[in-house]
Amino acid sequence: MDINQVIRVVENVKQKTPLVHNITNVVVTNFTANGLLALGASPVMAYAKEEVEDMAKISRALVLNIGTLNETEVEAMILAGKSANAHGVPIVFDPVGAGATSYRTKTAQRIVEELDITVLRGNAAEVANVMGEQWLIKGVDAGEGHGDLVSLAESAAKQLKTVVVITGKQDIITDGVTTYIVHNGHVLSTKVTGAGCLLSAVVGACIGVEENPLTAAVSAVSSYGVAAELAAMKKEKEGPGSFQVEFLNQLSHLSAQHIKQYASIEKKESV
Ligand code: ATP
Ligand code: TZP
Ligand code: MG
Ligand code: MG
Numbered sequence: 001m002d003i004n005q006v007i008r009v010v011e012n013v014k015q016k017t018p019l020v021h022n023i024t025n026v027v028v029t030n031f032t033a034n035g036l037l038a039l040g041a042s043p044v045m046a047y048a049k050e051e052v053e054d055m056a057k058i059s060r061a062l063v064l065n066i067g068t069l070n071e072t073e074v075e076a077m078i079l080a081g082k083s084a085n086a087h088g089v090p091i092v093f094d095p096v097g098a099g100a101t102s103y104r105t106k107t108a109q110r111i112v113e114e115l116d117i118t119v120l121r122g123n124a125a126e127v128a129n130v131m132g133e134q135w136l137i138k139g140v141d142a143g144e145g146h147g148d149l150v151s152l153a154e155s156a157a158k159q160l161k162t163v164v165v166i167t168g169k170q171d172i173i174t175d176g177v178t179t180y181i182v183h184n185g186h187v188l189s190t191k192v193t194g195a196g197c198l199l200s201a202v203v204g205a206c207i208g209v210e211e212n213p214l215t216a217a218v219s220a221v222s223s224y225g226v227a228a229e230l231a232a233m234k235k236e237k238e239g240p241g242s243f244q245v246e247f248l249n250q251l252s253h254l255s256a257q258h259i260k261q262y263a264s265i266e267k268k269e270s271v
Contacts, residue, residue: 001180001218001265007256009210009219014040018060018208021084022201023047023077025067025096028194031244035198038251041205052076053083060208062089063201064115066107067096074107081115090118090207094200098122099129112160118213120156121165121200124149131156150268154179163213165203167196171221175214182218183264184225186232191240192247199224218265226262227251 019042024032029045036043046055049072056062062084064077084091093115095108108130112120120127128135131152149166157164157176166172171182189195203220210216227250235242 001215001267003260003263003265005215006219006222006263006265007259009206009216010039010223010254010259011256012209013205016060016209017042018205019044019058020061020063020201020204020208021046021052021055021059021080022063022065022204023052023073023080024063024065024094024197024201025069027067028065028197031192031194032198032201034248035251036201036205038248039202039205039254040252041202041208043201047073047076049076049079052080056080056083056089057087059084059089061092061204063092063094063204064111065094065096065197065200066098066104066111067094067197069104069107074110077111078114081111085116090204090213091115092119092121092200092204092207093117094197095120095122095126095130096197098126099135105129112162117160117162118207119163119165119203119217120160121167121196121203121217123168123196124152124166127156127164127166128152131159150174150179150181163217165217165221167199167221171225173214173217173221178214179268180214180218181266181268182222182225183266184222184229184262186225186228186236186243188232188236188240188243189228189247192244195228222263222265223254223259224251226258227254229262230258
């Protein structure tokens with residue numbers, strides 16, 4: 001992917017300040033809103049069934065996250081998602097914890113069945129469980145085994161007709177035909193709760209200004225990883241608390257020069 005496309009997407013988020021409607025979990029709500037603001041997007045959290053259809057309709061992207069799901073919220077997600085689909089608003093879905101309980105797995109599967117999802121973003125075990133494969137959510141080291149993760153992402157993308165993003169040590173982004181592997185990011189992100197959830201929301205911000213979802217997702221994942229690396233350069237020694245704050249700073253300072261210098265995006269050659 002031309003690095004200038006990534007730069008353009010990040011600049012467009014700052015210029016166009018896309019409204020991103022999040023129905024997310026209680027753990028990460030504040031961090032998600034602050035991360036979106038730092039990047040230049042305009043976050044809104046709205047959950048009531050009485051308003052989610054209207055909010056989704058006027059947003060540039062809808063981000064659904066089942067991290068602390070309950071039945072009322074799931075119904076709101078379906079209502080918001082149907083409204084987004086009806087009005088051409090792209091949806092990012094983060095199936096947090098799919099596979100950990102059967103309620104989560106079934107709900108995640110219901111969401112991908114009932115809604116047209118534009119980007120599915122999760123760790124390998126979550127994506128596998130959405131697809132009905134019984135990977136352990138904890139225990140199996142789903143972050144390794146590069147080859148298998150690429151085929152998992154590609155088959156999920158083909159089956160669901162979405163862009164799929166599997167994150168971990170390396171991040172895989174695919175529409176089922178074209179696949180990118182992003183080598184950015186920092187392990188300290190795994191010590192900050194919501195680093196994955198915020199990434200899903202950042203994919204929402206990018207998809208709100210870039211109509212090609214693969215380009216939007218690669219731009220989001222690589223620039224997010226670059227911001228994490230820059231934050232770690234400054235604060236790794238101090239630990240996750242300082243890193244978290246510095247990461248927000250770096251999201252807001254992300255420049256074309258940083259992206260050119262540090263983004264590491266590999267296009268997978270088809271076999
Ligand atoms: P999990 O539930 O497994 O913690 P998550 O939803 O929090 O997953 P991650 O896979 O941790 O999401 O991804 C969040 C960010 O952290 C991404 O930018 C990803 O590239 C980065 N990341 C995750 N693991 C590593 C790692 N081992 N080394 C470097 N970066 C990582
Ligand atoms: N529990 C329910 S949702 C959540 C926790 C700890 C946050 C998960 O965030 P992430 O981004 O998937 O690490
Ligand atoms: Mg995490
Ligand atoms: Mg997660």
